[in-house]
Amino acid sequence: MILLYLITPFLGLLRNYIKYKQLKIFVFLRTPLLYFFITKLFQTNTIWKTMMFERWFFLIYKSLLSLYNDDYNKKKEKYIKKYGLKYNI
Incomplete structure (x- = not known):
């Protein structure tokens, strides 16, 4: 079971190294720690539920962060x- 919880963070670490050529240990440890807290919070040992809640958490977190930072207008x-995008004014 522990192995399944480490596959996703390891693949993320590998992807970030390939894309950015840097290893961020906090980002690597963040996912297993969040898995632990979700498992304790919801009292579930179901791996797929824990991973699904983790993905939902980061989807909501990153969406709110993007809204807060006004990424749409900054990157437009x-x-x-x-x-070559055209925006209607």
């Missing part, structure tokens, strides 16, 4: 240049 010009 970049995407217009990069992809």
Whole structure:
């Protein structure tokens, strides 16, 4: 069971190294720690439920962070240049 909880963080660590050429140990440890807290909070030993709740948590967290940082307006010009997008005003 522990092995299944380490596969996702390890694959994420590998992806980040391939994409950014850096290893961030906090990002690697964040997922297993969150798995532990979710398992204790919901009193569940079902692996797929724990992983699903973790994905939902990060989806909501990253969406709210993006709204807070106003990423849409900050990156709008970049995407217009990069992809030739046209926005209706």
